[in-house]
Amino acid sequence: MRISARTQYALGAMLALAVADSPVHAEKIAVTQDIPRRFCDNILLQLRRAGLIRSQRGPDGGYWLARPPGEIALADVIRVTEGAEQALRPFSPAAAPLAEIWDRLRSQEDALLSEITLADVIASRDRHQDRDRSSGNGQDVPSDAGRGMS
Template identity: 55%
Template sequence: MRTSARTRYALRAVAELAAAPPGPVPAERIAEAQSIPRRFLDNILLQLRRGGLLHSRRGSDGGYWLTRPAEEITLADVVTIVEGVPEGGDHGGYPGVAGPLADVWSVLRDHEERLLTEITLADIARGTVPGVRPPVGGR
């Protein structure tokens, strides 16, 4: 699965919000904590807000926060807002001996989709991602 830089940045930004104490988090703090270019982040946060995933407030005490608890937001929710609904892909099959490859790609897409719908932002914030082994030496 290839993900765009925009999607990876969006996932990092919402993970930062999921781990933050309740209340607005300034965009500048998210950008610094996740090493995301600020102008790029502003566009991503706007897209996530328009997609219904974030609330925002302006002003000196403003910032962004999740619209729902992190336990209720999956990685698939974020990816769908940023990337849109995935296309069905090539289901026409391949000729001859390569025919079974179409089934492999289909199973792979199904697995990716299932994994993204099972992992929540709370899992990411806690560092307890189901089905993923922690890196050697801890987090």
């Protein structure tokens, strides 16, 4: 997995929207998530075009999630910001079996990231802030919190 700054910014923005209960300005997202102002615009635009968030222009405008946090997986966001990663095909016949391994790696990644939703991340954050603040090295991220609201 590559995890570009753009992706992590996008996830931060999505999380910010997930905990808000009304439209949020790009300006506020940029500040709270520490995203360069114009870059934030840029990313939000991409997320909206992908259908993950909605928006309203003008004063009193802002952004909000298109679906509840429990129905948006990390993979949904990452797929948008990372784009279609072109599979590197092996160069020689001897290396051909590697292609299958790359596939397994990718589907393994996809499985994990498809199971974790924005709601899960928020829940895990809340839990860590409750008990141990110093380390943040826990190991529990539940996979189904908040699903099923459609």
